[in-house]
Amino acid sequence: MFYLLFVLFAGTLVYLSIAERFRSYAKLIAVQGFLLFAIALIELKTVNLASLIFVLAETLIFKAIVVPHFLFRIINQTKVYRVHPKAFPAFYSLLFTMAGLFMSIILSNMLKNPSLDAVFLTIALFTLFTGVLLIITHRRIFSHMVGFLVVENAVFFFSLAVGSEMPMLINIGILLDIFVSVLIIGVLMNRIGTQFSDLESDNLTSLKH
Amino acid sequence: MIAVYFISAFLIAMTMLIVRRLLLTRWLMLLFVLIQWFFNGYVLLHAGQTELSYFTYDPAGVLFLGLLTLISTAAVIQGFPYFVSQLNKRFSYYYAALTGLIAAMTGAYMANDITLVWILVEATTLTASVLIYSERTLHALEATWKYIFICSVGIALAYMGILFLSLSMKGTGLHDLSFAGLTSVAHRLDPIYLKIAFLFVLTGYSTKMELFPMHTVGIDANSVALPPVGALISTGLVNLGFLSIFRVYKALSDSPIFVWMNKVLILAGVLSVLVAAGYMLKAKHTKRMLAYSTLENMGLVAIAIGIGGIGYYAAFLLLVLHALTKSSLFFQVGQMGRVLGTYKLDDSGLYLKLFPTGAIALLIGMLAILAIPPSGLFVSEYLILKALVAGKSWFVLILVLILLCCVIYALSTRVLHLLFSHPRENAGIHTQGTVGRWETISQFIFLMVVVGACFYQPPFLKDIINQIIAGLPNY
Structure with a gap:
């Protein structure tokens, strides 16, 4: 069951790399939230009840419901539905994502640690890679924000790895997640979305030399 | 006492946001500055003491807090002319965020735990972003x-670094992430985990230190923010970024990755100086030019730490003197902007004729930041070059010397154009506003200290730097 969840999570990452509609992004972020909820429920058996409730509430309420809701609101508000026409082609993006998965497997084997599951580490590194790839290769700010949310999920994976020994780190990671997501989504919705309706990063290049 | 300090800062910031009266806000800001001085004095008297388990008044914290107190006092006063109307309610956000930024930086300097440093650095992102947006333009x-x-993104990467550190500490029996705890077990930790952790921490905090690879964020922020804010970002926040990296570096100095960390720092430093020199040659905006100068100086600091030996002392001396010089330059460029009505180099000129006192401060500031004697920065840069010679790093030495020549050429031609030449694109320049001569007092005081450091470095400064770098290998 545990590994099935990981495989499903990796599947969402691959789908994210080839998706061309922002609604698909928002749905995938919601699915990732539910999967993280299930993974946290299985992984964090040894932490105290308060920490567990905090983690589960964060994944289920914040990651799976609140954040996707705001993503849909931004899409409806800006009426920008697709990735930039000149975006990195999906085929190449898929190739890079696969290369990222391969590199993550190699790296997690290099970082073998008796107290850490190699599959866990592989997925965490793959999530980080996919998030960074989304930020680097896409031209619309919405994609950048989704990329950042994926990086946040990678951070959450890593914090789960040390969760049973240092539960404080998970809580801090969650606070980071909430705080930064709210800040970034808030700025995007209230300021950038109203000033630059097409959400293209090319609009944000006036600060040069 | 630190709890009282934080509560005071919070209450003052909240009052500013609620009351929204310009005169009262200014008085509250001055009250906060007074509290900052009082807390600074308390820290000096209780050096070495730990409060609330997570804050230790160690020499590095004391040194940077002293600098922050000095610069923030000047920044607060220099900021008054930018908000003169009660009608514009932005001032309340500005002053509340300024209070929050100074308080967060103060806490982060004193924090003895990696996670707490990280939380407070995150708090600086929030407060600094409010300050950067204070003019509400598209830029x-x-x-x-x-x-x-x-x-x-940077702060998430830094957090990954902290998580890798904690992963490597599994099995050591240590359940906290204090710098002292990390130091005690560093030699037993897995080098691969430590290397990844250090890379993440360096990359993450390079957003704050304005060091390659994530320096761009600071450059853009400095070019847009009001000059007093630019002064704080380029000094207090840059020093915080450095300190966050240095504390991890020092904690891991007893580990097998020490030599590798030095190589990474030298690489980051050289690339920073390279990027700074390249962009300074193309700079067309005065505040942006100063921001690239910060990148260049932070590159030199990274090289100095990486090379070790006398480089450690040189790095801290450079940080102290850079903070004083760069804040003076930002204040002065801010006044120049008020006089000329622009920060664009092509539209600026004849500053010596329009405001001679400010022009002299700008000229001295330029000589100081370029480390031309009698600037105190000359001593620190001379020591860095000496450390490179002692370490037989000939390639780095030659490259840095060539790049420094580019920086000197780029900065001096631009500042001399500002002072003496007619504007390139707008020959009929008109004074846009007036600036009182008294407003240059802080710049002259700071620059006098920088010049004085070329001839005499006070024993307390030498002692405190030596205490900070004591225990590092190669020292």
Whole structure:
């Protein structure tokens, strides 16, 4: 069951790399939230009840419901539905994502640690890679924000790895997640979305030399 | 006492946001500055003491807090002319965020735990972004978005570094992430985990230190923010970024990755100086030019730490003197902007004729930041070059010397154009505003200290730097 969840999570990452509609992004972020909820429920058996409730509430309420809701609101508000026409082609993006998965497997084997599951580490590194790839290769700010949310999920994976020994780190990671997501989504919705309706990063290049 | 300090800062910031009266806000800001001085004095008297388990008044914290107190006092006063109307309610956000930024930086300097440093650094992102957006223009929006987004990515990467550190500490029996705890077990930790952790920490905090590879965020922020804010970002926040990296570096100095960390720092430093020199030759905006100068100086600091030996002392001396010089330059460029009505180099000129006192401060500031004697920065840069010679790093030495020549050429030609030449694109320049001569007092005081450091470095400064770097290998 545990590994099935990981495989499903990796599947969402691959789908994210080839998706061309922002609604698909928002749905995938919601699915990732539910999967993280299930993974946290299985992984964090040894932490105290308060920490567990905090983690589960964060994944289920914040990651799976609140954040996707705001993503849909931004899409409806800006009426920008697709990735930039000149975006990195999906085929190449898929190739890079696969290369990222391969590199993550190699790296997690290099970082073998008796107290850490190699599959866990592989997925965490793959999530980080996919998030960074989304930020680097896409031209619309919405994609950048989704990329950042994926990086946040990678951070959450890593914090789960040390969760049973240092539960404080998970809580801090969650606070980071909430705080930064709210800040970034808030700025995007209230300021950038109203000033630059097409959400293209090319609009944000006036600060040069 | 630190709890009282934080509560005071919080209450003052909240009052500013609620009351929204310009005169009262100014008085509250001055009250906060007074509290900052009082807390600074308390820290000096209780050096070495730990409070609330997570804050230790160690020499590095004391040194940077002293600098922050000095510069923030001047920044607060220099900021008054930018908000003169009660009608514009932005001032309350500005002063509340300024209070929050100074308080967060103060806490982060004193924090003895990696996670707490990280939380407070995150708090600086929030407060600094409010300050960057204070002019509410499209440029400000762009810079703020980039600042929030890139800093958030950086801060997430730094957090990954902390998680890798904690992963490597599994099995050591240590359940906290204090710098002292990390130091005690560093030699037993897995080098691969430590290397990844250090890379993440360096990359993450490079957003704050304005060091390659994530320096761009600071450059954009400085070019848009009001000059007093630019002064704080380029000094207090840059020093905080450095300190966050240095504390991890020092904690891991007893580990097998020490030599590798030095190589990484030298590489980051050389690339920073390279990028700074390249962009300074193309700079067309005065505040942006100063921001690239910060990148260049932070590159030199990274090289100095990486090379070790006398480089450690040189790095801290450079940080102290850079903070005083760069804040003076930002204040002065701010006044120049008020006189000329622009920060664009092509539209600026004849500053010596329009405001001679400010022009002299700008000229001295330029000589000081370029480390031309009698600037105190000359001593620190001379020591860095000496350390490179002692370490037989000939390639780095030659490359840095060539790049420094480019920096000197780029900065001096631009500042001399500002002072003496007619504007390139707008020959009929008109004075846009007036600046009182008294407003240059802080710049002259800071620059006098920098010049004085060329001839005499007070024993307390030498002692405190030596205490900070004591225990490092190669020292």
